[in-house]
Ligand SMILES: Nc1ncnc2c1ncn2[C@@H]1O[C@H](COP(=O)(O)OP(=O)(O)O)[C@@H](O)[C@H]1O
């Protein structure tokens with residue numbers, strides 16, 4: 087197994103098991119009364135999988151993540167975590183059950199130091215602090231070296247690392263990431279994708295929304311294409327990358343094999 091392949095290794099021994107960690111079952115959800123944004127939307131993430139959600143702007147990608155995390159009202163259908171129904175549970179209950187969420191923006195406390203941000207991530211279980219700090223600073227060593235620095239003084243890429251680390255402090259079973267590469271330079275985007283891959287390889291089932299569809303499909307085990315609040319296509323990352331319909335409608339020239 088080499089690191090040079092852009093596509094995550096095919097499932098095999100030690101790779102994703104069959105156990106379903108997150109199931110979104112026929113979910114209809116929305117913000118305003120009478121206005122549904124998601125329509126009968128379904129998704130499954132199995133143990134150890136890295137799942138990508140792509141689709142045009144406004145397709146409902148963020149809404150889907152927010153509905154898993156109890157931030158958007160689910161009106162029909164259900165959400166299940168390891169077989170247990172978690173539909174419309176409040177975010178703090180979900181964190182305690184092992185769901186981590188990194189929103190796209192405003193995801194760090196700028197006036198707090200890196201360490202304080204990480205401590206906020208584990209306030210529900212402060213005894214685990216030292217062990218979890220060790221885990222996240224092994225994945226993000228540059229944060230470990232600068233724990234006393236204020237998050238507000240960090241670059242966009244570094245803040246994204248703090249946000250992901252904070253969500254990892256509780257040792258989540260599943261991590262929900264909303265556009266981890268947004269707003270970053272191409273080099274920093276690559277770095278963000280590598281870190282997401284590392285987090286996933288450490289055993290964290292991960293559901294990632296991305297506007298950078300091609301890069302996302304290259305690293306995810308399976309992907310879902312959302313269009314107008316519906317799950318329009320699903321397949322392995324490689325299948326979707328090579329699917330003419332997906333290329334034509336959602337990847338455009340980004341579907342061709344060009345370098346970022
Ligand atoms: N807080 C909100 N209140 C009302 N409508 C919203 C809100 N957030 C998003 N929407 C609407 O939901 C739809 C899907 O948005 P979103 O899930 O953010 O799409 P994506 O993440 O795929 O770009 C859009 O039509 C958007 O205008």
Ligand SMILES: [Mg+2]
Nearest residue numbers: 147148149190
């Ligand atoms: Mg979004």
